[in-house]
Amino acid sequence: MDIEDFLTAEEAEDIAMRVVTLRHLWVDRNDVFYTLGASAYIDDGFVYQSLAVAYNPIIVKYFASLIGKVSERFPDCTTYQDIMLPSFHILGSKCNGHQASIHRDLSYEKLFGKEIDEHLSFTVPISIPECGAGLNIIEGEYVPYEVGKIYMHSGQETHQIAQRGDMADSEFRITLQGHIATVNGVPYLYF
Numbered sequence: 001m002d003i004e005d006f007l008t009a010e011e012a013e014d015i016a017m018r019v020v021t022l023r024h025l026w027v028d029r030n031d032v033f034y035t036l037g038a039s040a041y042i043d044d045g046f047v048y049q050s051l052a053v054a055y056n057p058i059i060v061k062y063f064a065s066l067i068g069k070v071s072e073r074f075p076d077c078t079t080y081q082d083i084m085l086p087s088f089h090i091l092g093s094k095c096n097g098h099q100a101s102i103h104r105d106l107s108y109e110k111l112f113g114k115e116i117d118e119h120l121s122f123t124v125p126i127s128i129p130e131c132g133a134g135l136n137i138i139e140g141e142y143v144p145y146e147v148g149k150i151y152m153h154s155g156q157e158t159h160q161i162a163q164r165g166d167m168a169d170s171e172f173r174i175t176l177q178g179h180i181a182t183v184n185g186v187p188y189l190y191f
């Protein structure tokens with residue numbers, strides 16, 4: 001896991017406020033958690049593409065400086081209007097008592113096929129509840145998250161969103177999520 005500073009506390013707070021303000025646009029995922037738009041690991045085919053086309057302009061409009069920072073950190077990435085830009089996972093108190101899935105990040109297979117050169121997954125914690133947030137690496141260590149840092153890994157070690165306790169009804173665990181799949185030497189940015 002590579003960890004770097006990415007956002008100031010003020011920037012993260014501003015982004016969290018924007019995400020919460022856009023609550024009417026959150027995509028409900030089985031009444032447990034939300035995304036702001038498409039996610040390749042959940043959505044397939046036409047649904048994925050439609051959500052991406054609908055939500056990419058929203059991401060660009062409300063989170064321009066954040067996407068700018070992502071582009072600075074990962075220059076020369078290719079984007080498409082029907083491939084979802086990095087966006088948000090939003091977990092609230094409805095997650096209390098639920099176990100997150102234990103998985104590897106293989107959603108690139110749906111978009112680009114199994115044969116890719118390289119894969120990177122990144123997470124930027126935007127808002128962390130009182131009980132904390134982090135990532136369980138199943139054959140490694142627990143990685144505690146700090147707001148504003150960027151956590152980068154291949155996504156190919158089995159991992160799981162860590163449940164550190166219950167969230168209050170007023171709290172949200174918000175993370176920016178993105179991936180980069182390099183295919184035939186071309187890096188594609190997606191969620």
Ligand SMILES: [Fe+2]
Nearest residue numbers: 103104105159
């Ligand atoms: Fe993952």
